[in-house]
Amino acid sequence: MRHAHTVEQVRSAEAALMAGLPEGTLMQRAAAGLAAVCAGLLPRVYGSRVLVLAGSGDNGGDALFAAARLARRGARVEALLLDPAKAHAGGLAALLAAGGRPTADRDAFTRADLVLDGIVGIGGRGPLRPAAAPFAELPRRGRLVAVDVPSGVDPDTGEVAGPALRADVTVCFGTHKPGLLIDPGAQYAGVVHLVGIGLDLPPAPVEALQRADVAALLPVPGAESDKYRRGVVGVAAGSARYPGAAVLAVAGALRGGAGAVRYTGHAAAEVVRRHPETLVTEDGPARAGKVQAWVVGPGGGTDAERTLREALDTGVPVLVDADALTELARLGPSALSGRPAPVLLTPHAGEAARLLAGLGEDTDATAVAGRRLRTARRLAAGYGATVLLKGSTTVVADPDGRARVNSTGTGWLGTAGSGDVLSGLAGSLLATGLAPLDAASAAAHLHGLAGRHAAAPGAPITALDLAAALHRAWASLAQ
Template identity: 85%
Template sequence: MTCTCSRLPKEIPLRQAHTVAQVRAAEAALMAALPDGTLMQRAAAGLAATCAGLLPRVYGSRVLVLAGSGDNGGDALFAAARLARRGARAEALLLDPAKAHAEGLAALLAAGGRVTGDAGAFGRADLVLDGIVGIGGSGPLRPAAAPFATMARRGPVVAVDVPSGVDPDTGEVSGPALRADVTVCFGTHKPGLLIDPGAEYAGVVHLVGIGLDLPPAPVAALQHADVAALLPVPGAESDKYRRGVVGVAAGSARYPGAALLAVAGALRGGAGAVRYTGHAAEEVVRRHPEALVTEAGPARAGRVQAWVVGPGGGDGAEQALREALDTDAPVLADADALTELGRLGPALLAGRTAPTLLTPHAGEAARLLAGIGEHTDADTVAAHRLRSARLLAARYGATVLLKGSTTVVADPDGRARTNPTGTGWLGTAGSGDVLAGLAGSLLATGLGPLDAASVAAYLHGLAGRHAAGTGAPITALDIAEALPSVWRSLTG
């Protein structure tokens, strides 16, 4: 059966994020073709322009550069020199004077700036430039810089390329780190700016183009236009079967609500029909008369284009998961199905030719990791989101949607996407059941697991924001009911 839906163009305007190694290689190639210093001046010009826009006025404003060694400090010093030429009172606090960027420091002094040894200038500045550690750094702030992580500030802190103390490739924060109000990144986003906890330190991220020629990005984030291009659109000849049928094996006598919520998400995910199987059939059809219901289990429920298995599945989750995996349809495993998969290990997925999508939260991810001999806990998973999602995807041979404050979607080939939408109000019981149904429905329309998971997370996050409005508690059913509105907002 072929779904008559639109498909994503080959080239889409993803927000792309490249690794340090990729950026360094692209910078080296560009610098070889440009006069010395050109690339740094491009970066400094963009950085200075952003800083000028943050100040009520440049003339007379106090600007402090926290300058480390190397090019990151040089970018900040050259930017401060540009601001000094416009009348700013620019100072540089050199954290390692012997290794300060000589040309950048000379430019600052020539423009009327000065060097200070007074750490108190941090609290008096109208704007602070964090040029301590660039993309080449790793680990927490060094002792000389660590006090600035907790010091009171007067004006905004602008990070140069990445907040110091944040790992640019992963977003991991292993100790003290400087929290920025704005991060100006050069050439491309860095993965650590899109993934918590690093994203929490980045503030507003502003991209400055410097002419880099970069390879495909290993990490990306969909934007409105990308999601709109992926949403399934029925054709003139579509009927409920051509649009795709999603099967939902969820709920139990103890957790019938999980079935209702998973079906609610599935009904709003673009598939033409939802086929439910499980112990909550009566409750499902009472709440959702559109659903086709049976208690037969996935093996005898009828033909579907994708299965959602596990929400509130209880003791029947293992059998439902095995039956769904025995079909040739894509399978999304969530909740209790993930617990069973962690117990049984990745061998259960061996030999599957159809896609598998796993949608764990941090605790479930820890159980899946235990299934491959990696014993950890939910807090550690949350602190290493990208690493954990990629490891699970590679070892289980499945696409992984790791839920959390930053949702990360990882493919077995190492590609990853982060989700830019959401709200803390999404942390409510049943929210994940709605997400599972939504993602499974998108799978049934014909989207691949990476796209289905990314689009579902995006829509789910927008629906949470829409339901919460200016800030109010919401329920999982509120999220499901907001999905048509946010879908229309994207396509309109």
């Protein structure tokens, strides 16, 4: 599992560690790890052109000390000091002693074999200052290595307020930063290398599950299992206008680990035709029979409000998607208050904007996409529900602020019906007994893997292709 900590947590851990170490030890640890990664990126260190973009403070110091190590191995190192009067004195002295030299020639950026971005560290906020902003647009031929976080990316959230440097590699120290895992910041980070420096950190507020973590969550039936003991998931989806949403949600649910799928809605004939193992009724959630979780909303049309209310009146977990999210935004968070069982919301950016409007916040899908972590946490706290915010980086947030991120997907998942499959899958995992945070995290991971499998080797897919690939994705984790 990848753990990501806030700047405040990192600063506190650094201070505690430095109190028991000789001065400069922590910076030297970081510089040694950074230099080792940089050396591995160069065909050879000796004779290579290296440019340091050095801002003020410790971030620039890390870069300068690392560059000094490269210079001692024969690299031709130049340092472009963004604010010479505030450059890290110790780092600059080390670089000069190793044979490096300062430069004011900005064309060195385009000539370098490797550029070290030490402009702004984890303490930076907001857009780059005018002296640094042009480097976000300048062409270059060499690789760019960001020191801890690409300059211009908010380390705590991944938000990008203006121009930012796009790294090929980011070397982070002690722990991942949330902004390296969440878009849009993750798109600027490139390949992330973690260098341990001995920090003693508290539990991480942001996590990214890896293969083994997800595999450990997936339900495995025992010898005494039957379809009811494995869990039954109810799907209330589809309408005369959108029958396909029901077919796709059921397809995801059938491959999500539950023992049976109980469908209710106007698309019963289409569902049974495609999935004959499904139990069907047209009576709605209130009279559909016993289930361990409900999925409501995909293609719900004019029935969305009724099915939402009926599902919420049950005592089981409810996943709310699509048209039911629109109705929930209209009803407001009071519609969920006092429920004995949890709720999982699965909005895309536009639906998230509508849900925020239900909390009295005026925004749009573009703004939501630019502040994914903040949005998911705000919705989770405001509605008292777990939130799976869909997008290029899926963010899952609990009302207590814990968050997980997932990036197993592919751009080919941007196809009609993909979200319906995800809802059925996550609802099925809820019905097996997983907590909403775990069900949503595992579903997002599986959904992304299935998208990759279905799209290989880079071809367009349909939502039914995606659903069919869920079996392969699950099997790849269970091996």
